[in-house]
Amino acid sequence: MTMKLTRSGFALPGTTLSYRTGTWRTQRPQHLHSAAPCHAACPAGEDPQAYIALLDEGKPRQAWEKLVSANPMPAITGRVCPHPCEGGCNRGEYDSPLAIHSIERYLGDLALEKNWSYPVAVQTSGAARVAVIGAGPSGLSAAYHLTRMGLKATVFDRVTEIGGTLFSIPDYRLPRDVVRSELGRILATGIEFQPNHQLGRDIYLADLQQDFAAVYLAPGVMQSQDWSIDGVTPRDLHQGLQLLKQWGDVNSLPEMKSAAVIGGGNTAIDIARVLQYNGVKTHIVIHSSMPDPNNPLEDDMRAIPREIDQALEEGVQIHTHHGIKRLILRGEKVTGIEIVRMRKLRNEKGRLHRVAFEGTESILHVDQVIPAIGQVIDPTGMEKLLRNTSYFKIDAYGRVEGHNDIFAGGDAVEGNGGTVTEAVGNGRIAAEAIAATIRHQSLPSLDRGAAVTFDKLNMAYFEHGERAEQPILPVGQRTCEAEIEGDLTASQIAAEAHRCFACGNCMSCDNCWTLCPDSSVLKTQEIASDGSHYVFDYDYCKGCGLCANECPCGYIVMVDEL
């Protein structure tokens, strides 16, 4: 470098680059992709943030492919899932959570309409075979994920049609043609289906273990629990789930004017609403309370809150914190029930038990009592595994206690809340574990990391925007057939996608690049190795933390220099 000195000095342009201000730094900014709370909350393992980002970029097909890489049945779960993702959504602390379930449903329906093919691996002839018992959501999810990873899945079911317990959900919540077309498309990815095969009758576990590299058990809970009041049962007793199946299959219900449904799960709400639509005055008697975040969890009704609200709108009467004390019979027919206030309280050992309060008895005049108190597994063919319990005990990967090649999931495993989404998640995790076991690889990590909390985001960069609510049929127009909750329009979906905070991810807003006083954030046209479009130049970064503070999404964190 030549340097001429005149009366004053001069310097060549940009020569401060020879001085590395990065040496001043005590902490450095880093890109940290962390889980969005919607991702952390999803029982199926979906990453809504990721597919919403793709949708917002105008790539609906890639968005759907990202979605079905975790959950192959979004058109179904978009309708029936209680969407814990929205409960987790950070936007809820700003204005209102994103309508993630509407976006999920939109993408699912779009794939049905456009007949997009599922992204699965090409089948090779020598692929290991896995047996799946039960063609419900969990079994099909497992089979799909096994196929996706290049394995060969064979699904056995005791009935002729795939779908399992999905067909006990009434049409107004989940139309059967949606179930049939979405599951049919999943089956068409290369899954072998063997209908009319009942475990313990047509096929045996020991044989399956011989013939297949692994077995996934998703038999569901198909047996109604015995129900009586002090040993008394009415002669014409109908169980809730039976009635729902009957209604779905042949569209008929037994003759009745009024009914009391016992139980607080989704089955109870579903049958109560179907009865109400058919002109039956319906009561629900349940010993727990309405869902309320301030309640202890064990005191909440298990049904999806919005379904409970709709049932109430439609005139179903819900008697919370009540139990049946006595059946009032004329002959063997019910003419009423005596109910009493009760609560679940903890005894001195900490165990919950029900306490009825004397002096709070009242009479409900009903001519049917319909228990919907949950179903249990039909143990046929699995007696050895169940060891006289009514649920499978599984580990985090779905392995049945004491077995390396037998996995289980869905409603039949201990501790499941009975949602489709959990069932789908069980199937996916087990499938990934099965593939890893067969291929002698280490089991995949299940840790999604800590989710980005609201305080890590910078709200100065987000405009308020109202959530789009899906259209809901007015009470007077509701029937058993027509779907009650409608679609959002394409433009509403686009607006919803645009509301996403992109928690824990880069949305290429340029804030860090624009606001760095030291020009130490460099922008790339290509995608940098960490997936963003920005690179920190640590030669000059002084570690002031401005970029981290002004990152709208919590994607930049400051870490101490060693």
Place this chain on the structure above:
Amino acid sequence: MSTQEISLEKLRVRQPRFEGIESGHRACLGCGEALAARLVTEAAGPDVMIANATGCLEIFTTPWPESAWRLPWMHSLFENTGAIAAGMESALKAQGKPTKVLAFGGDGGTFDIGFQALSGMLERGHNVLYVCFDNEAYMNTGIQRSSSTPHAAMTTTSPPGSERMGKRHLKKDILSIVASHHIPYAATSSVAYPSDIRKKVRRAIAIEGPTFMQIHCPCPLGWGHEGAHSIEVARLAVQTGLFPVIELERRELIGSMPIREPRPVTEYLAMQQRFRHLFAKNDSRAVEELAHIQALADHNIKHFNLRGEGADALDSEGADTVRRGGMRRS
């Protein structure tokens, strides 16, 4: 997808913006002035020349024999930036060159020491954009009060104590004074709103004649806040009404950045150590001063008609919100 390794040096020269100031300058962590100066040069583009008054900006960009500048740049004295810029402009004019002259000064070099040179430059109608980087005290020499220092702020020459609560006097309304030179355009802006800075620089550059911009830029060291909070502090100054972002043409108010929901001044003040005496317990003077500063903010909001009517895409909450449509990677 193909991958490639790109060296940072190569990446640096490929940046899709004009960088008037390079990295390696010696500004403090989170310096608002360094950022504001870069944003101005980014919008003004390469065909400009700069006269720069003595001050932090001059010091930290030119540790001789290095220079952070990628533009023709000249250090003037503290007091004569306006005169130097006027001379540069006249010389370019004589040579028939279209190059625009910018003059950069801090608030000390603009409000106080270089004021008469600035006034002369404006009065003679030179085609210069004068940019004042307003960090509200003589930061370079050790945080002495200037006539831009806001009321009640602590500096080394306006310490709070038994006699007074920081600076006794008010911040000078330089914009009105400058605008009173019959100049076509004078505007304020804030480093918290880069798009507003760029827009106003482009507008000022396009005008033939003297134009003036005052850019509010926090000084973490002098104001006593974390470098990471520079933008947050600057944004609050605007959102409280303490620093009105306005445009004047021929002395008339022709535009202002509306405030959607004015924030209480305490939110702004509490972030800065220079106002910490205003939060002293059991001091009635502190309570009075807080009320005074709130009244100043309220007065600004009323005087400049800053209160917006509902949500405006370009108000103090909307101006730099993230306009999505860029790529959000999964």
